[in-house]
C-alpha cells in the first residue's frame with residue numbers, strides 16, 4: 355500500500371569516551387599520559403533517492419540508531435567513529451519537527467538531511483597534559499547523540515496532476531499518454547493511491563503526470579479519499595481537470611471540483627488548469643464548456659476509448675507546463691547538494707572521567723539532569739563525583 359506519511363524516531367550515536375591511560379615502559383615507573391580520544395558517534399540522515407516512490411518502509415521500522423563511537427585506548431589509540439545510518443527516502447519528502455515546523459524539504463535527488471548528529475568523542479588524558487600538569491588523571495567522556503522524533507510527509511513532484519470526479523477517466527487518460535499502467539474500471543474510486551507516469555516527447559523532453567484518487571463533494575473536509583491526496587496536487591505546476599462529458603453538464607462538474615480545490619486552499623484554486631472533456635465517443639454532438647474562467651488555459655475534447663484528440667492533447671502538454679516555473683538552473687544545481695544540518699546544541703558542561711569516578715566542569719546542571727548525564731556517562735553507585743570544590747558520591 356502507498357504510504358505518504360511516517361513518523362520516525364532518530365537517535366544518533368554516542369561519542370566514545372577518551373581513555374585514561376599511562377604509558378608502561380620497562381624501568382620507567384610511570385610513563386606519560388597516553389589515553390587516546392573516543393570516536394565520533396554516527397549521524398542519522400535522510401537521502402533523497404529517485405528510485406523510491408513512497409514511505410512504506412517506515413511502517414516496518416521506525417526507530418533508527420546511529421552507531422556508538424569506539425572508546426579511545428592506551429598508546430594514544432583513537433576510537434573508531436560510529437556507523438552512520440543513511441535512510442533513503444523518495445524525492446519530495448518533507449521533514450517536520452515535533453512542533454510541526456518544516457525543517458527540510460528533500461526536493462532534489464541526492465539532497466541530504468542530517469536529522470540526528472552523532473555525539474563527539476571525548477578527549478583522552480594525553481590531550482590534557484600541560485607543562486604544569488604532566489599526569490592528568492582524567493579523560494573526557496563522549497557526548498550523547500541527538501535524539502528526536504520527526505514526521506515525514508511525501509508530496510509528489512509532478513509537472514502536471516490529473517484531477518476530477520471518480521470515473522471521469524483520469525487513469526484511462528494517464529495510460530493513454532504515459533508509460534504508466536494504472537487500473538481502469540467502471541466504478542468510482544478505482545484509483546486508491548497516486549500513480550506517476552512519465553510522458554516522453556520525440557525531442558527527448560519528459561514530463562511527469564500524477565493520477566490521484568477521484569475527488570467528490572466534501573473532499574476538502576475529508577469525504578471520500580480526496581483530502582489525503584490533495585496535498586500531492588500542491589507541487590504540480592499544472593492541473594489537468596478531467597471531466598466525463600457524457601455524465602451531465604461539464605460546467606457543473608467543473609465547479610464541484612473547483613469548490614473542493616478552493617476549500618483545500620494552498621493556492622490550488624489559482625493554479626492554471628487545462629480542461630479535458632473525455633468520453634466524447636459517447637456523445638452525438640461535440641461537447642462544450644459554458645464557463646468563462648481565466649484560469650482555464652486550454653480545453654480539449656478527447657476519447658480515451660477511441661483515442662480521438664489524445665495525440666493533440668499529449669503534444670500540447672509540453673507547451674502548457676510552465677517551462678520557467680521550476681527553479682532556475684543555478685539554484686537547482688545547488689539544491690542537489692543541499693545538506694541540512696541541525697544547529698548543534700553545545701552542552702554547557704563537560705564530564706571527565708577520573709581514576710576514582712567523574713569530574714563535572716562548566717555550568718553543571720542540577721538534580722535529575724546531572725544524575726542522568728552521569729549515568730549515561732557510565733557512573734555507578736559509589737563512584738566519586740567532583741563538582742567544583744565538592745566531592746560527592748554517586749548514588
Ligand SMILES: Nc1nc2c(ncn2[C@@H]2O[C@H](COP(=O)(O)OP(=O)(O)OP(=O)(O)O)[C@@H](O)[C@H]2O)c(=O)[nH]1
Nearest residue numbers: 520521522523524525526539543544545568658659
Ligand atoms: N466510452 C468511454 N469510456 C471511457 C473513456 N475513458 C474512460 N472510460 C471508462 O470509464 C471508466 C472509468 O475510467 P477510469 O480511467 O478508471 O476513471 P478514473 O477517473 O480514473 O476513476 P477513479 O480512479 O475511480 O477516480 C472505465 O470503465 C473506463 O473504461 C472514454 O473515452 N470513452
Ligand SMILES: [Mg+2]
Nearest residue numbers: 524525544545
Ligand atoms: Mg483512476
